[in-house]
Amino acid sequence: MKHLIPNPRLLVLPLALAVVPLLSQAQSADRKTSIGLNVSALQYKGNYGSDYWNFSSNRYAPGLAINQYITKGLDLSLQGFYGELKGSQSASTYFATNLVNVNLGIKLKLNNGWALKEDAFIQPYLMAMPGWTYTSREGFYRGGRIDQDKSYFDIAAGAGINFRLGETVNLFVQTAQHAPSYANFDGDQTRDDNGWDDKFLQHTVGLNFNLGKAKDEDMDGVPDRKDKCPGTPTGVKVDENGCPIDTDKDGVADYQDQCPTEAGKPELQGCPDRDNDGVADKDDACPDTPGKPELKGCPDADNDGVIDQNDKCPNTPAGVKVDASGCPLDTDGDGVPDYQDRCPNRPGPASNRGCPEIKAEAKKRLQEATKYINFEFNKAVLLPSSYPTLDAIVQILNEYPDYTLSIAGHTDSKGSDPYNLRLSHDRAASARTYMLSKGIPDARIESRGYGETKPIADNATDAGRALNRRVDFDLYLTGDPNSAEVKYGPEPTMPDIVIPTTPAKKATPAKKPTTTKKAPVRKATPRR
Template sequence: MKTNLKKATLLLTGLMVGSKLFAQSPDTTVTKDYVQPFSGGGAFRTWSIGIHGGVLTPYTIFGTNGKQDFTTPQAELGYGGYIKKQILPSFGLQADFLAGKVKGKDAQPGSAYNSFQTKVQWSAALSGNLTLANINWRHQKGAIQPYVTFGGGVINYKPVLTTAAGVSTNFKANDESIREVFIPVGAGLKFNLGRGVNLDMGYQVNFVATDNFDGYNYGGGSDKFSYAHIGLEFALGSSKKPQLATHNPVNSMRTEYLWQDQQNKAALQAQIDAEKAANDKLRADLDATNANLAKFTVDSDADGVPDFYDKCPNTPAGTKVDGSGCPLAKAEVKVYVTEEDKRVVKDAINNLEFDLGKATIRPKSFPSLDRVAKLLTDKNFSLKLAGHTDDTGSDALNLRLSKDRAESIKAYLVSKGANASRIEATGYGESQPIATNKTAAGRQANRRVEFTLY
């Protein structure tokens, strides 16, 4: 008995030393182990193998020694292993192997034998493994996983009975072994030592189908024996993936919510900072160029045509002029806006583009604006241009930019012959959004120039 306990102590010490070696690499951080909710099985390591060693004894927690076929259980070394497939974070299937010796002495009255020794040559079982600690809001991965197992399989064993005089006899003639069905039921704890290594400490009771396991039939009940073990489990697959068995799906949903909220705030703040910096540069560029462009915007006679384009300067106030600043020679003819006219204006709006943060029209927009200018000159329409921006930057800067862009379109249409007095250019800045300014798509929709033809 002392020799067996010494062997068990050495075995457990070896396993603990091995576990320390495997645990030298630090545990993964929350970020490294994080997996987006509802990811497929390919995001995890779902296969693992385990090895273990421990103590086999005929005594179990489901009975007392006095009711056993042999009333004094003895401890012997056992060993085994398994291959496990994790199907869900809380459930897996594993194929188990177990071997070793089970011993006991002091048979119940009526037996000619004093002790027995049963050699478990091999046993194979398929068990379900239910993990109990992977549903938690606060911790992404628990350091300890309690579990229970249950299953069924086949055990191959050979009982040997010994009399008080020391004579041993095989339970079956010709030294034959017995093969029977058995049911293993167990519980234990797994401790995470590293990213792919777990320390496994468990206790298992094995219910044999008959009363032949110890070679002595007493009381008519089926035999059973227990196995207390310690071992290591190794996750198979890429070390970059976390173990499904330690994954907490509830916490990952909470983490996803918090991360997305933080990322959205950070991304929005970064975009605001970038656009503020761009606006500051734009302000400096506008201040530097306004003096050079003043001659293109001065309108001394207030007829809507800048002096640079005005061929008839100093026209009387209120005089309607054409695109070159000269009084109109013919009377107005009332016309109606058709669907085709509206399509021309809508096409100009859809194709309108400015340089980033500036009032400079890009050449891509010229063809559709040319058609609007022709429409204004042919049908003598009036046009209202309303410039709008998003809320990025200061109110004053947005108001100025929206006004400058509307004026830039007006100047282009006038340069193509449109009547300046029939074009009204107004800037509203950020005051009239048509979408939310909290998203990039919304801000893009708010940066616009509206055309109203009448």
């Protein structure tokens, strides 16, 4: 029987062109199974002679291979081909034998990481590939028919080189020696005892294509085995190592980089900061001068919240409230800034620390008030004649809310010192109690007594003693030292003496006149 074998080169080329676009990577630890298409040149050696390495006598055979990755150094390869061997000694002695050959081989790869990297371009290997050979022989031996179909155990070994053409396909060349046990390809009946009379060489060239898909948990197109940045978010562009693209090489991946084309700082999401003030240049209104984040990167030397370039008062003390131009607030517009103004809501001259000055008329009434404050004899009980004067002082306090009133009580030298000291204290307190009853806040009136310690006249005369028996009234800016203490010093310690007094609520104030008139000057009633 005669089997026609088509030209194998016409089969391999269209198959390769059809398969290549469907595959993505060459066989590797990631894609462990591959299919190979190949064509072999078969060279016979037997009783008719040897065609080994005589490429003019080649018999071509198409073939297929299935390869399975085992380790870096080992593959398992199932190979098969269909071909024909021919030979002739004379017109009456010749043969034509068709072969179907299948081998299961162990491939020892030399690109196992010792001498060559696993993904090296040139990848040499050795193979041990036992198998099965089926022969279908036709021919004549010395004029007699020698047709026979028979199978043999094939002992084969080979070597080859794989060329890594990229990430899609490998090209390989391989030569293998096949020695089927006791095979008789040529029909010659004269056989050697060793059983190796007929054998053949197989020179193969082909393409291997990988099947399957590499494990890629983050779906970035880089297999986990090679991925140096596992867990990359879905959709992020990565490099060949599986790491997110970093165009400006600043250590911040483009998908996290707010300035992907300018090298910057990680803490600023990859944006540059020329003045190193912690504000990215894109957000910095003063990119070349260090400043504060809350002021868009602009400086504020006096820390008043107004940037230096807009600050008309650049040296404002710390903590002072300022206006939009950086100048201290002046609420009452008196030219004294609030932080220096003792009365920020009422205008006054700088000489009086921004507070209204007490008018001369008010000062005079306070000075003269001492003449019209009278008490019952040897008591701290106010006489009703004192009420108009105290009411006038209440009016002054209401006109000057930024001031505090100091009341200081004094006596003449008659009587014991402790008694006089207590009497002066209680009389000053009695005047204070009256004015508090008129609605003046407690904190705005202070009273104290000095007894006979601060005379203003000679106690040896009645006139002098009358002048020394007095109650002084002085206004001073709230917060300043007490005016009585400034004039007379601290109040002496009060003795444990009870001075008769009457609560202010029992006193009936005199009615105020309908018109403002000064009280008539009268001689003060002598009092003790």
